[in-house]
Every structure is written in C-alpha cells, then in structure tokens.
Amino acid sequence: MTAPAPGGENSVPALLARNVAQHGNKAAYREKEFGIWQSWTWAEAAAEIDALAAGFLTLGANVGDHIAIAGRNRPALYWAMVAAQKAGCVPVPLYADAAAEEIAYALEHCGARFVVAGDQEQVDKIADIRDQLHELDHVIYLDGRGLRKYDHTHMTSYADLQKAGRAAGNMAEIEKRTAALGPDDKCVMLYTSGTTGRPKGVVLSNTNVIETSKNSAEFDHLRPGDEVLAYLPMAWVGDFIFSIGQAMWTGFCVNCPESAETMHTDLREIGPTYFFAPPRVFEQQLTNVMIRMEDAGRFKKWLFDKYMAVGRKIGPKILDAEPVSGMERFQYRLADWLVIGPLKNTLGLSRVRVGYTAGEAIGPEIFDFYRALGINLKQLYGQTEATVFITQQPDGEVRSDTVGVPSPGVELKIAENGEVFYRSPGVFVEYYKNAESTASTKDADGWVATGDAGFIEEGTGHLRIIDRAKDVGKMASGALFAPKYVENKLKFYPDILEAVVFGADREYCTAFINIDLTAVGNWAERNNIAYSSYQELSQHPRVLDTIEAHVAEVNKSVAADEMLAGCQVHRFLVLHKELDADDGEMTRTRKVRRRIVEEKFDDLIAALYGGQSEIYTETEVTYEDGRKGKITATLAIRDATVVNAGKVAAE
Amino acid sequence: MKDTVEPYVTDDGRTIGGVLMDMRNITLRFGGVEAIKDISFDIREGEIRAIIGPNGAGKSSMLNVISGFYNPQEGEVWFRGEKRPQMKPYQVARLGIARTFQNIALFEGMTVLDNIMTGRLTHMKSGMFWQALWVGRAEAEEVENRERVERIIDFLEIQAIRKTPVGRLPYGLKKRVELARALAAEPKLLLLDEPMAGMNVEEKEDMSRFILDVNDEFGTTIALIEHDMGVVMDLSDRVVVMDYGRKIGDGTPDEVRGNQEVIDAYLGVSHD
Missing domain, CATH: 3.40.50.12780 (ANL, N-terminal domain)
Structure with a gap:
C-alpha cells in the first residue's frame, strides 16, 4: 500500500512526480503495437508528458483553457490529459465513436481551443464541423496516417508538438503552472451521455478525483504492481478514475489494447489483476x-x-x-x-x-x-x-x-x-x-x-x-410500474439483448425485445434454421416461440412479487433492428433512451395496445458514417401467458 | 496534358516522377487469337494507373505481361530505364514488382501472419538450412522481417486476425491479406488485379482508402485493373482503356470519360 500523500499532492501532476520519485523505473504504461507490448516507465511517461505540456505552451495555451481529447485508449492520449493539467488547462475527453454533431456540441459548449485527436477518423470529424467552432485553434493528431495532404496551418502531429516543446525551454513556466494547481481547481470535465436531453459537462475538482481515488484504492487494497486493461471509453468517468485517478494514486500499470477488436486477446496476454467491465x-x-x-x-x-x-x-x-x-x-x-x-x-x-x-x-x-x-x-x-x-x-x-x-x-x-x-x-x-x-x-x-x-x-x-426514479410510475389500475425491473429479468436470458417495457398509465404492460444475434444466430445454425438477415431471424416463428416462453417465465417471477405483479408483460414484439446509439435510441454507454424509443416507434406501441397480430413499419436508420437509410418490416405481435392478472388487478 | 516526362505535383500534393515502366508496342497472341494488339503506354513513378475495359478486353493479359507471367510475341517492356529481358515470375518479383490476384491466391491453411511473411521471401538471404537450424543470420533476419510485416498489419488494420488461419476469413478480409502480402515485398510497382471484385460498398470504400494510403504513405506506384468505373475514376491519376485487345483511350479520368470511343465501348455500340 502506498503511504498517504505527504501533503501538497493535490493534483494529478503532483502524484505523477511522486510516482517518478518513488518508482521511476517501474512500468507505468503499456501498449501493444506492431504485435509487441511496448512499455514506458513512470520516468519515461513523465518526460513525454513534460514535452507535450511544453508543446501546448508553444501554441499559446492559457491557464484554464479546455483541451479536448478524442480517440481510443492509448498511453499518449492519457499523457495528453496530464500534460493539459501541467499546462494549467482542463482536459475534456470525448467519446471516440461519437458522431460529428455530438462532438461539435461538446467542443462548442466548452469552447475548446485545442483538440488532441487519435487518428484521421477523429480529425475528419473535426474538419467537418470546423466552421461552427470559432474558438478552436489547433488540432494535434497522434497517428498521422492519411493526413499528410491535409492543410497543416492549424494542425500539428503529436510528435512534432513534443519536439517543439522540448526545444522551447519553457519548463519553468510549466513547473510554475503545475505548482499552482490547488485542490479546488478543475481536474477534468466529462460530458455525461444523459438518457434525456443534451449532454452536460460535469466539472470535477482535484479534490473530487484524488479523494475518491484514494478512498476506493484503499477500500480494495490496490497496490503498485497491479495491472489494469484500459479499454473502456476515455470519456467515461470510470475510465478516468481507474486509468488516471487510481493509477496515479497507487502507481499501478495501465495497459492499452492494440485495437478494439483485439481486446480479448490482449486481456489474455496481460492478465489484469484489477478488472472492470460493464x-x-x-x-x-x-x-x-x-x-x-x-x-x-x-x-x-x-x-x-x-x-x-x-x-x-x-x-x-x-x-x-x-x-x-x-x-x-x-x-x-x-x-x-x-x-x-x-x-x-x-x-x-x-x-x-x-x-x-x-x-x-x-x-x-x-x-x-x-x-x-x-x-x-x-x-x-x-x-x-x-x-x-x-x-x-x-x-x-x-x-x-x-x-x-x-x-x-x-x-x-x-x-x-x-x-x-x-x-x-x-x-x-x-x-x-x-x-x-x-x-x-x-x-x-x-x-x-x-x-x-x-x-x-x-x-x-x-x-x-x-x-x-422518473421511470417508476403508476399503471391505470394504480399498480406500481417499474419497467427496468422487468427489463432486467428479460435481459438475463442470453437470447435477449435488450428489452423496453411500456405500461405507464396503461391497462397492461407490453414490451419491445431485441434478440442477441450471437446467441440466437448460433442456435439457428445448430437447428438448421436458415436466415439471411437480422430482421428475418428476429421474425422467425421459432425465435418468437422461444421469446414467448421467456416472457411467460419472467411473468411468473414478476407475479411472485406482490408489489410489482401488475408489471407482467401481456403483449410483446421482437424489433427488426438493434437499438443503436447512432440512431439516438441509446446513449454511448448503451443505456436505452426510453422517451426517444417511445416517440420513434409510436406506431408499434399503438399496435401493441390496439390488439393487432402484426404491424407493417418503416424505420429510418443512420449508418456509421452518418448517412441515412430506411428499413421496412412486418412485425408479428404475440400475447404472452400472464399469471393471475385478474386477481391482482381486482384487489 | 501530362505527356511530359518532367516530374509534376498533383492537385492533392503527390509528386509524380519519371517513367517507371514503359510498354512499347506490345502484341500478345494465343495461337491465332490476338489478346493484345500493339499497345503502348507508360506507368510513371508514384502514380496510380488503371487499366479498364469491358469483359475480354485483354486487361488481365496486360497485367500478366507486366508481371512477366506472359511473354509478348512482339514489343518491349522497359523497366526503370532498361529493357527487360524475358524473365521468370520470381525474377520479376526480385525486380520489385508484386501483385494480387483476381481469384485470391493465399495459403488457406496458414495464418495471416505467415501468409504475409511469405511476401518477405525475396528479402531473406539466409538459406533453408540456416533457417531450419535457426542460427546466425536467420534469427536476426526473421526479427527484422517480422517487424516490417507488423507495420503492414498495423497499416491495414488486421491486428485482430493476425493468428487466424486464412481459410476462416471472409472474402473482403482475404483480399486485404493479399494486399498485405504484396506490400510485404516492398514493391516499386504494385499490380492489383480487380481489387474490388465481389465486394460490397463498404468494403470497396475501405479498399479504396487503403490503396490511396499505400500510394501516399509508401510512395508505391500502383497499376490496377478494375471493373467498377466509379472507383477507377476516383482513384487513378491516369487510365488506359482497352477493348478487344486494342487501346482505345489513355489519359486522365476526365479525358477518358469524354472519349467517344470509350463511351461506345461501354455502352455497346456495334463493332464492325
């Protein structure tokens, strides 16, 4: 266990300095690149961070400026956050898979002057929205691939900026700004995905981050020598606390996978001792x-x-x-x-x-x-x-x-x-x-x-x-309506990826179901059921039979709880598309946006309560590159077995 | 017009150098059939050069002449300022010409990594004996070559399938692995035989991006055959159009698009 901070260690850069002093040549960051785990010690990481912080100064970064960071988990981007702090600025990590307009909103809202972008994909998104961003000054990119031909008047590579920083000889100013960081100063700003409305920028102070990291690290006896795999979005508060807060506090090593697809292989190779996963x-x-x-x-x-x-x-x-x-x-x-x-x-x-x-x-x-x-x-x-x-x-x-x-x-x-x-x-x-x-x-x-x-x-x-709290409501009969409770029970079946239950102010509950393509697809293969698309598989009668059986079982278990017996699902349908963040139906952290789903599929809900046995529908979908398309489908609506519904309602 | 051999800079900032390969009056016959009739064109350093034409126009035969697989009965092939004698394909490979195939030709049972490593063969100097014993230069060579291969894997974003046997991969990825293997040879001239054949729109976009990036990043000269006109027009600096073994057009995509003979060939005017 790390000794309590001997005073003055009330910022992330201060903890970094302590780690360099205490175990400067232990591994602090690893990243798999070119098939090999590359590693950096605390001392090496600190040198990289200093060079970048000095680089920010050469671009004219002022105390209090916001510096946005967009990209997948990479040591260099974690360093960018600490470098921003050393330069007296506030790091604002963004979701790497966010669409251009989502990024535009955040950049505009925080008035970021600089963006550190992981690769061409991120740079392109920013280029798309550049004219809306009046305060944006400079983009710093990490992976220069495909960017050679871009106009570089307001763009620099990460390495070049570090080189400029090393040459600038402004470390005294950096140290001055770092030393001035107090417990109440802003440590980071994180945009919450928000299941409703616009994202909000949550400001966390140095005290917030350091106290929490200290408490939680001690709670679980985290220690130097622990290993974590940093693979969850950098814009998510959890990753900030695990990969920066706790890592800096305890001095453990942060490992970054080679790419999102290799996560499971990299997990096996690293064998983390401290692991977080949704x-x-x-x-x-x-x-x-x-x-x-x-x-x-x-x-x-x-x-x-x-x-x-x-x-x-x-x-x-x-x-x-x-x-x-x-x-x-x-x-x-x-x-x-x-x-x-x-x-x-x-x-x-x-x-x-x-x-x-x-x-x-x-x-x-x-x-x-x-x-x-x-x-x-x-x-x-x-x-x-x-x-x-x-x-x-x-x-x-x-x-x-x-x-x-x-x-x-x-x-x-x-x-x-x-x-x-x-x-x-x-x-x-x-x-x-x-x-x-x-x-x-x-x-x-x-x-x-x-x-x-x-x-x-x-x-x-x-x-x-x-x-x-806002989803908990009453049904027309006055019975308690808690959709999440039922949805979770449904989602525990491997066949069901997502469920959305409706029933507030209604006579009975109904549900949308998303099947899990991996599980159901495998089942179909083993049972010789041919299908050509997600949509077709989702409407296969035998799939519907299985789901109907699951719903009936869930109803039975829901009925066992007197308070919630009214929440049994009477009718359901299996959706023809997966709920998707690109379509706004989910947040980037994959939570269902109930209101939006309700509005978007109002025709389906009407059919669920209208007694039809099938419904034809057209849905707009957004592809990953932002283009829109339309899919049409006829969805079957089924009734599910309900336990004792009459008796409960009659009470 | 870009007929001069003076180097010039394209609109997107790439430098196109002198003539890398010059095909002079090539005629290729199979028995009595003339697959290629007296065709001349050049490929300049750093450019993306496309050969297009309807089915049976002789595009693949042309590519096979460039790659040294076919020897033309008439005409000369000049490469880097020298007349190229009749050669075996492996000798051509040593000259710095690599290719991909229309019908993927990978080792299905081997992993992606091993397949790409075979592309490094021309760069390995230690003999089979030393490699089998894994001593001396063999080990150092393997390490060096592996590093280069890893950079290509990173470049083409196929890290996740590094250890996957090629036989298990979907078509689009196999195409990418084949490109990787060709790149591993560090060619001066890269020949792509219908790189987009059988791909969906998204895969085509990916492949186009990789072709442009290869050209931009490594400065590799690329000659490609393609059916998809849209792709060709977007990608290439200059286009050769063939029809019934003859060259009916040559120039920038815009020039070719306005060429009446080309329009006729594609829209199917009767030939007499």
Missing part, C-alpha cells in the same frame, strides 16, 4: 463459453458440466471465507485443475484479484458463473456526478441483487418518493455553463439526487436500486 462484456464472454461448450465433444461437455457444478457450490463460499470442509476444498482444487483454471486462463481472468461490474444490473446466473470460477466479481453503483463511487460491495459481502454499502466518505439518504440522494467528497463542482441544472441536482448542503429509486436493505445496510 455487464454486457461479462454476458458476452459467458455466451461465447456456452456456445463453444455446446459445440464441444461429449466428454469435454460432461467434464465442464460436472466441475462447473462443483465450482458453483464451493467457489462463492471460498470467496466469502465461509467454512469449507476438507473434502469440498479437495473437490474444488480438482475442479480448478481440470476446468476452472484453464477456463479462467482462456478468458484472461486468471490473475483478477478485484473485479467490478456496474452501469446496469447483472443477471444472477452471470454473476454466479464468475463467482464459481473464484473471481472476486463485485458490483458498484455510481455516476459521473459522484466521481464514480456511491456504493460498492466489500469483499465477502457480494450479492447479485444489491449494489453494496456506501463507499468510504459517502453518506446516503432516501427521499420520500424513494429517490436516492448522496453526499461525498466526490460530489462534482458544477455542470459547466448550466447553473440551473446544477441547482436542481445538487442542493446547498451538497446532497445530490441520483435520479434512481431504491431502498436500503434492513440488516445488511446494502442499497438496492429498483429503477430510474
């Missing part, structure tokens, strides 16, 4: 394992089933340090040797000491699977405005249905309508240029509304989240 990554891994086991030989399948059962029984007990008999311990060791160990190795999770998932609810089966493997997978609950951490699960108190106890330094309170409020050292400074939203989110005492409805479980003190 539920969908774990889901996908599990789906892939199950698909491959279906295709495996009979003996292997038998071995897998037998020893996974052992793992499921004993693995979680060992993790929670519950008493385990000698025989059980032996069985688990055998299972580990035969199945679990090799499987973990294939998944790249052999060395994981602390694993987190957050963002969405995770299915109990998925959760149990990883716990059976002996992976210490925990849940946390957080948001950008809290600098990630609100609650998290301590070792030994891990459950799939709660999000844990308040993180160190966090106070919680539940409002009368069930909404969760928190107060912590991580509470954000403000929404940039949006005092109105700041005031409606954060009160004078520093309490912040999460927008989620939940309750604290008696006895354990764990927080349980039910749904987004």
